[in-house]
Amino acid sequence: MTGGTVEMTGETLEMTGETLEMTGETLEMTDGILEVKDGISEMKDKILEYWDYRSSDYHTEYAKCMDEEMEIWKSLFYEILLTDKKIRAVEIGTGPGILAISLASMGHDVTGVDLSENMLEKAAENARKKGVDVSLVQGDAEEIPLCDGEYDFVLSKYLLWTLPQPDKFINECSRLLKDGGLMMIIDGLWFQNPDGTEKESSRNDRFNELYSGVKPNLPLAKNNTPERITSLAQSHGFEAVSWRFLEDYDAFLERNDPSGHSAGYIQPPHMILAKKISQT
Template identity: 30%
Template structure:
């Protein structure tokens, strides 16, 4: 194993601990969880056109507590959620048990997926790519598991806070997309990774977040070449 790979694995362990520690309170934040029927309907109205007609085979990567996974299942998709943080997955599984929906959750590494080639119609990820040591390799992996002609849909943002996130002080310089990116920059990055027809739209409505968003947020999609 090279020094770079060792560093990457160390970074991932820090990221895992950070999100495991946040699992209990993650959904309490209105910008993360779903706190009202209005917020739920707002997200369904966004996801519906970007994910297309159900049922699709969807892999929700970095699924966390399953917020987007469950919304996609509610839209009629067949959803598998993957996350690196076991405590987040436990909360996601509890949500499914308390619902009438069906979602499978698995532990996995967004940059080294266990899923087979061409297994999904769609990959989704929300606020994930900034946490990855090698995002270009992640996109290659996500493309690998999506069928030709399938789609990647990312919910992302761009922030430029003066303070580093608590828990990320030692690793933020090892994350190429830390702080997110403006949509035009991320669109260019996806294009460089071979995705086609990359498009995006802002997610500025307060109904989505339970408050006025405090940084730029957007949804973006790109097609896997046929």
């Protein structure tokens, strides 16, 4: 719009002297404020609504064996970090905070970031139960509200498939890391059968309602293979990329929730490790 005036009369949007044109965007009224939203913003609103909803029960089937799960992650961190020195780390999409808490319990300085404040409340509760300090920050994985080049280790679990713009997330990981810093991505194949066909329904009714128009626009919701993530990392300034299946964690999941494991996993979760290329 150039010139002119937008007037609100009751619930009616009126124009004085100009024509209002919207292309690929929508107008929404929130608390009396008119907002212009594009398709990405609308998708993220639905994504946030779903994960706020899921915060009440997400991963609770494993709550009784949190100590066992934490030992698995701590063993993995000891293996891949190869240092006894205190590091600065950030888990993006921390959810209930299990990985962040595991890392913090080893004496590291850890920040957990999540789009959902409800999820962050769960992470804070879990951290209190385990007696560890984790800084928790509300933020978008594609626009992380943390400073450049301050972290040794950036990690995420089951996040990448949820993102409308995974390229932006990888760029954000690179921005946060020091030169030579390590990125760890854990994900899996969530919406397909072993023969490659798509599952009719992989989640609950709320998922189907909110994600029906979102999932087709998520680049890594389908065929989220370790090879694809490896290629993505290499194309965004990372080297020494490797990946493997997390067999021990897969066994933990199957042992403690056999029906959920059978419904959700056609193969073990995969872990990709990549190092930020030094700029000097």
